[in-house]
Amino acid sequence: MITTQFQVDVPSWVATAVAATGGFLPSLDDRMALAIHLAERNFRDGGGGPFAAIVVERSSGRIISAGVNRVLASNLSVSHAEVVALSLAQCRLGTWDLGAKPGAPTELVVNWRPCLQCCGAVLWSGISHLVIPDDSDELERLTGFDEGPVPADWVEQFERRGVAVTRGVQLPEALRVFRDFSEWVDQGRAVVYNARGTGVNVGRGTPASESGAADSG
Numbered sequence: 001m002i003t004t005q006f007q008v009d010v011p012s013w014v015a016t017a018v019a020a021t022g023g024f025l026p027s028l029d030d031r032m033a034l035a036i037h038l039a040e041r042n043f044r045d046g047g048g049g050p051f052a053a054i055v056v057e058r059s060s061g062r063i064i065s066a067g068v069n070r071v072l073a074s075n076l077s078v079s080h081a082e083v084v085a086l087s088l089a090q091c092r093l094g095t096w097d098l099g100a101k102p103g104a105p106t107e108l109v110v111n112w113r114p115c116l117q118c119c120g121a122v123l124w125s126g127i128s129h130l131v132i133p134d135d136s137d138e139l140e141r142l143t144g145f146d147e148g149p150v151p152a153d154w155v156e157q158f159e160r161r162g163v164a165v166t167r168g169v170q171l172p173e174a175l176r177v178f179r180d181f182s183e184w185v186d187q188g189r190a191v192v193y194n195a196r197g198t199g200v201n202v203g204r205g206t207p208a209s210e211s212g213a214a215d216s217g
């Protein structure tokens, strides 16, 4: 028999962390701080990479969902933090369009720029704002994850489709978590599940000219 369904769960500590905020995060800094906190807890917990995302009502800061990367725990390569958070928000609101409610724009807060896969996931989600620490190559340099061939003009492409992009939120703390993650990789305590080159953990630091592509998220 073939398999006819699949499922992704987030650990209970995700909901506990959201509840500890009171359910509302008025400032972008506070929203990103939660995403970064979840990302750090996630890689130390072993269920996936150092990535987390939350969906909020932009104006009120009400938290609609929170997701973490679950690639390792679920054995599903698509279960990046953005996909998990967007899917949980859509389940909660009962719609595939997170922009469906008039006057209530939704925002996705992620602890780095979405990878190639998640750029598509964000664009089709109905989200109208994306908030990230940065979109430089620092993530790939520090961790060895490959983000895929994201277009250089991705911000322009997003904004052309009605998704505003805010960069520069909590960058030092985001980079601190990636550095801590890379230390764990060096110690053999964490896995770069889709490292450059082969799609398995081939370690960090492979020059781009010698490698192929995989992804992160």
Ligand SMILES: [Zn+2]
Binding pocket: 080, 081, 082, 114, 115, 116, 117, 118, 119, 215, 216, 217
């Ligand atoms: Zn991704």
